[in-house]
Amino acid sequence: MSEGISKQLVLPKGSGFGVKNGALDKDAFRKVVTVLAAKVAPEKAGVLLKAPALKRSLIDVPKVKSVARGPDQDKLVLLKYSDQADLIEDAVQFLRSQAAELVPHELVFDYDYWSADDVIHAILPEELEEGAPSGFAVVGHIAHMNLRPEYLPYKHIIGQVVLDKNPSVRTVVNKLDNIVDQFRVFKMELLAGEPDFVVTQSENDCKFTFDFREVYWNSRLHHEHERLIEQFKTEDVIADVFAGVGPFAIPAAKKGCGVLANDLNPSSYKYLTVNISDNKVGSLVRPFCEDGREFIRQAFNRAWDDPLAPVPQRKQRRTELKEIRAGERPAPPVGPRRNRISHFVMNLPDTAILFLDAFRGVLSPAIAGERDLSGLYAEATMPMIHTHCFTRELEPEKAEADIRQRVEEKIGHPLGADTVYHWVRSVAPQKEMYCVSFRLPYAVAYAS
Ligand SMILES: C[S@@+](CC[C@H](N)C(=O)[O-])C[C@H]1O[C@@H](n2cnc3c(N)ncnc32)[C@H](O)[C@@H]1O
Structure with a gap:
């Protein structure tokens, strides 16, 4: 018995099919x-x-x-x-x-019937068919790919297929290389669609707008952002040293935390301020655009000199508001303004550890001046420092030993036994990302 028409419904693979004068010939797929x-x-x-x-x-x-x-x-x-x-x-x-x-x-x-994989496997020549690019990541309306050099002659056709087959995608780009600049930004080229690089992306119930060509964003860090935000208590003050466009800072503020958020990249700073406003957390987040080391050194003084807003009050129900206005119910008490930093976040994995020496003596008179911060920051109330880093060590014990040694060298003090080494993800072969979380040692902060 015959198998029916399904056997006629396959496109040739690896035959350079559907390409005319170097462009996609959609009619050929009919x-x-x-x-x-x-x-x-x-x-x-x-x-x-x-x-x-x-x-x-x-x-x-x-x-x-x-x-x-x-x-x-x-x-x-x-x-x-x-x-x-x-x-x-x-x-x-x-x-x-x-x-x-x-x-x-x-x-x-016709062309619309076939899947992106069907089309891409058809257009490529035989020698490139196996291992044809199939994956891409999406940020807002942008699909970004990482094409291997041998596929570059087909980059615009591949981009067009990705654009055609994914209705929410308006722009397709290729990351040009794995080399990123000081601000961790990838160079990219447009493969297909609109040259519009300003995206809006949701994460942790917040909306982030940014120019994908100018700032760092990685949707794969979603869970890491969420993990740390979950550790913050509503009453905490957070200092985000390498804040980017705000994926730690803004959800933390939405939770009620007071936040000092910093990024040296002027474009990150610009979109950080846009996102603070769009997410209506202007009273809780203060943005800065300066070097991380300078930011660390100033953060304690800033929180002391100009404390952050109190924990926002729960929204009153209409009936409650009426009763408060009528004097039938007392207005809920406003909490104190907040001047003690509970957490530092340092997500610049390439070099964050190198910034840790900025904590040495940060509460000593040389930096704190006349301010007496000893009442706020005692052994048990020192801030937690969450430092992201890379290691080449694949085994957890070796990775931890490597990270501990590098951190201790920078702060000039041993790390406590309660230090947490959290594996975040594998970034590349022999490149693991971790987050080391430790309480700032008293002796380091007050070192003269
Ligand atoms: C890996 S990104 C992290 C951004 C954001 N926190 C996140 O989780 O997506 C590191 C950020 O550090 C910023 N940066 C790089 N060098 C810096 C420096 N010396 N001082 C302050 N920020 C810096 C970059 O612009 C970038 O936005």
Whole structure:
């Protein structure tokens, strides 16, 4: 017995098919296939679809409906064969018993029918077909790819296919290389779609807008952002040393934390301020644009000199507000302004450890001046420092030893036994990302 029309519905692979003058030739993907259809009165269509005798003869092609509209009021129940000789005898008998007339029916499969993988595998030459690019990441409306050099001659066609096959994508870019600048920004080129690089992306119930060409953003850090934010208490003050466009700072503020957020990249700073405003956390986040070392050194004094806003009050219900206005219920007490930093976040994994020496003596008179911060920052109330870093060590014990040694060298003090080494992700072969969290040692902060 024949397998039906499915075997006609494959595109050639690795044959350079569908490319004309170096561009995608969408017309080449159009295929017209004629199948047999059983023409019946509308009320009979369901009977045919359920009939055991027809079960193995009905059309079974993805994205093709089994019933089409026929002439007049009739319905066409589509079969998977083009040739009546392929139908089994049971099916023929059954169709006869239902007075179904067999007619030819044309099905058109055009460029829109095929999946992105079908098309990409068809257009590439044989030697590139295996290992053809299939994945891409999405930030807002931008799909970004990382094409290997051998696929670059096809980059615009591949980009066009990704654009055509993904309705929410408006722009497709290729990251030019793995080399990033001081601000961790990738160079990229437009492959297809609109040259619009300002995206809006949601994460942790916040909305972030930024120019993807100018700032750092990595959606794969979503869980790491969430993990640390979960550790912050509503009443905490957070100092985010390398804040980017705010994926730690803004959700923390939404939770009620007071935040000092810093980034040296002027574009990150610009979008950080946009995002603070868009997410309505202007009273809780203070943005800065300075070097991380300077920011660390000033943060304690800033929180002391100009404390952060109190924990926001729960929104009052309308009836509660009415009662408060009428003097029937006391207004909820406003908490104190907050002057003690509970957490530092340092997500610049390449070099964050090198900034840790900025904590040495940060509470000593040399930096704190006349301020007496000893009441706020005692052994047990020192801030937690969450430092992201890379290590080449793959085994957890070796990775921890490597990180501990580098941190201790920078702060000039041993780390406590309660230090947490959290594995974040594998970034590349032999490159693991961790977050080391430790309480700032008293002796380091007050070192003279
Ligand atoms: C890996 S990104 C992290 C951004 C954000 N915190 C996140 O989790 O997505 C590091 C950030 O540090 C900023 N940066 C790089 N060098 C800096 C420095 N010396 N001082 C302050 N910020 C810096 C970069 O502009 C970048 O936004």
